[in-house]
Amino acid sequence: GAVVSQHPSRVICKSGTSVKIECRSLDFQATTMFWYRQFPKQSLMLMATSNEGSKATYEQGVEKDKFLINHASLTLSTLTVTSAHPEDSSFYICSARDSGSTDTQYFGPGTRLTVL
């Protein structure tokens, strides 16, 4: 399958700081990427759809001013968690849509965010 990278894999930050997470599709171009959040022993919750060259589409209940998404190129989307608080601690996973024959989403390895 296609390869998607995510950086950093793990980050610990102080409450009130901002954290940027990068998601890259390494061997295909992705006009659409997705950001998910997963709490322990729960399934993936879609936060937003990131569209190259346009504004992201956020799911209901997700604060767009707190979770800033930028999709500046066909291979890179970034998620910035602004003014992070301990309740934002979670596993953040991106996926990139490979619009080929199966139109499949491939996931990055995830970023474990811990806010102290």
Added chain:
Amino acid sequence: GQNIDQPTEMTATEGAIVQINCTYQTSGFNGLFWYQQHAGEAPTFLSYNVLDGLEEKGRFSSFLSRSKGYSYLLLKELQMKDSASYLCALRGSGNTGKLIFGQGTTLQVKP
């Protein structure tokens, strides 16, 4: 809206066959996906069904019945490394391509 239902947990024996079911309700359908997720890792793609029938991929097979809103993932010759969560995900109609995930089924394979 969309609703996806999977069993929360299953246990099976090494070498055996296990079937993980997924039922769904949706106003629009554009494909059903199965992903495997080991603890602390991101999901990996297993299979994709958009038409009725069985798709076979080595030890893994996935079945879809659109009229019944039903899919299953079949794992044969179970290995200990198959212990993981298995996520059923639905793609609705429309061009966004976004997936909605079920709660996942945690499979424990015992010796």
